[in-house]
Amino acid sequence: MGDELRVLLLGGGHAHLAVLAAAAGWPPGLAVTLASPDAHTAYSGMVPGVVAGHYPPHACQIDLERLAARSRVRFLRASAVALDPSARSVRLDDGRTLAFDLLSIDVGATPAVPAAFIDAVATGRVGPMVLAPCKPFPLLIERVERFLVDTEGTPGPLETCVVGAGLAGIELALALAHRLRGRHPDGMRVRLLSGEDRLLPTLPRRVGDRLARACAAAGVEMYLQARIGSIEPDGTLLAGDGRRFGARLALFATGAAPPRWLAGSGLALDSSGFVQVGATLESCSHPGIFAAGDCASVMQHPRPKAGVYAVRQGPPLATNLLRAATGRPRVPFVPQREALALVALGPRTAVAIRNGFALGGPAEGLLWRWKDHIDRRFVARA
Ligand SMILES: Cc1cc2nc3c(=O)[nH]c(=O)nc-3n(C[C@H](O)[C@H](O)[C@H](O)COP(=O)(O)OP(=O)(O)OC[C@H]3O[C@@H](n4cnc5c(N)ncnc54)[C@H](O)[C@@H]3O)c2cc1C
Known part of the structure; x- marks a missing residue:
């Protein structure tokens, strides 16, 4: 136990879903822990559909505890409330302090409420x-x-x-x-x-x-x-x-506002308070600490905060965590220039937005069925 490399995943956001899946194939010697305030995480693409009444609330939920168990990842139902990147430890809201060798943060953003x-x-x-x-x-x-x-x-x-x-x-x-x-x-x-x-x-x-x-x-x-x-x-x-x-x-x-507990931690943050990471998703100030999704700001590739980028970051994040654990060079993450957004219009219709154009009209019903298919498949495959 003492010789194991401790990999701590904070938050069950969209990027960590790929990390949880990849962890099933990681070699022995890595002790992986996921801390999340909830045993489930919601897939954002379906949330407006839940509000509209097209889906029951549970339809957009992904069971993190089950995913963790499947990959032999220890699951802790707790939130991070403080990070000390130099001491390499995280304090949780249940009073525990967890030490880590590698850390990955995918806790999303908080609403920027006035x-x-x-x-x-x-x-x-x-x-x-x-x-x-x-x-x-x-x-x-x-x-x-x-x-x-x-x-x-x-x-x-x-x-x-x-x-x-x-x-x-x-x-x-x-x-x-x-x-x-x-x-x-x-x-x-x-x-x-x-x-x-x-x-x-x-x-x-x-x-x-x-x-x-x-x-x-x-x-x-x-x-x-x-x-x-x-x-x-x-x-x-x-x-x-x-x-x-x-x-x-x-x-x-x-x-979107950054999680408040990151401020003053000593981790490099951008001017808005999101974690500054390089193209490898590794912190610009602390090697061995990674961040992805809305809580991170990829300096080489500024993009709007959207789940689609968080999802795309999942596989390179998983690769780089394993590479960091085994002392190998990291691979860069290259996002698409602009993501496709399928925006639900309330009834079972949607418009597609990409490269500054919006497509809808007679295709709106078809676009909704396409969106519905993509979203359901994402949740089912997680
Ligand atoms: C209504 C709505 C609809 C949207 N629809 C779309 C869409 O169709 N397409 C799209 O691309 N984007 C969409 N977005 C944006 C999308 O929600 C985010 O960009 C996406 O969720 C970011 O994913 P993430 O991995 O950063 O974190 P999240 O998905 O926000 O997940 C973060 C996880 O971390 C956990 N967590 C939070 N704090 C802590 C902590 N301190 N310690 C441990 N765990 C913690 C949370 O419980 C959560 O499970 C939508 C947003 C909203 C509000």
Whole structure:
């Protein structure tokens, strides 16, 4: 036992799924441990489909404990709360400290909730309003379900807001509109609040326009330059310019922030606080420490935070962990220049976005079936 090389995996994110699978074939002498707050992890591609009611919540869940057991990886149900990269140890929220020889971090990002909302999002309620962050996914799904139960049979139109209009916010707003349609006798209202002056400003205008048309067709009201800064005791959201948005449910899809426990650890971080790694996914400051997925920033290949890149990083991450364990040179990870995004539109339709173009129209039903097939296969094969 004492001679074993200790490999610690933090988080069961998309990249670590490939590492867990590869670990089944790793040679003896490696003692691999996975620490995750939950025995399951959610596959992000299916989450809007769960909100829309196309899938039951368990359909997007991947059983990490089972994957770990299959690969003789020790599973610990715990979260990392501190890292000392020089002492090569991690403190867990159950009080344990784990020493490691090799570390891999794939803990995702946390929602960048505006400061005024951190407490309200943590408790989940202000007055009659239910608040939900878009991550962790189980919490998002639980709170949407709680809102549906709370508002069953209540008078007045069912008012909801999605704060943040990136791809995730747009998909959630469309999913919600689909789920609520016809559910309430007095109708429903889904408002999508963007802090920008147009939808998806980092993409060509035609992509944002395509999704704006999808929102309009679904009855999702879009508000631009509506940067939400505070909340009133009755749950009304206030924009910086004084506009007021009352709602019984507010979903926050306001971007990705780094896990707070990484700050001040001594590990090299980028200017936003994500782990700086090279093309081999190894820390720029501490050899033997790797990071992948949303919590990492690959200096040579800046890309948006998306599950598709995290998934692609899995195989080279697994290779490099084994190479590091056996003292061999690492291999570089080369991401595709731009990933395909299949964006669900609420009902069983989707548009495809790639290289600045959005494809939909008569193909929308087919694109959804393709997305559904890819997503189900990913979860089934994990
Ligand atoms: C609504 C929505 C829809 C999306 N749809 C898509 C899509 O269709 N396509 C796409 O490419 N991207 C999509 N994304 C983005 C995608 O969710 C992320 O980019 C992706 O999940 C990142 O994967 P990851 O491996 O970094 O970590 P995650 O998938 O976030 O997993 C991190 C894991 O680490 C665990 N963890 C967290 N903190 C700790 C800790 N301290 N210690 C131990 N474990 C910890 C978590 O419990 C979790 O299991 C979507 C995002 C949202 C919000």
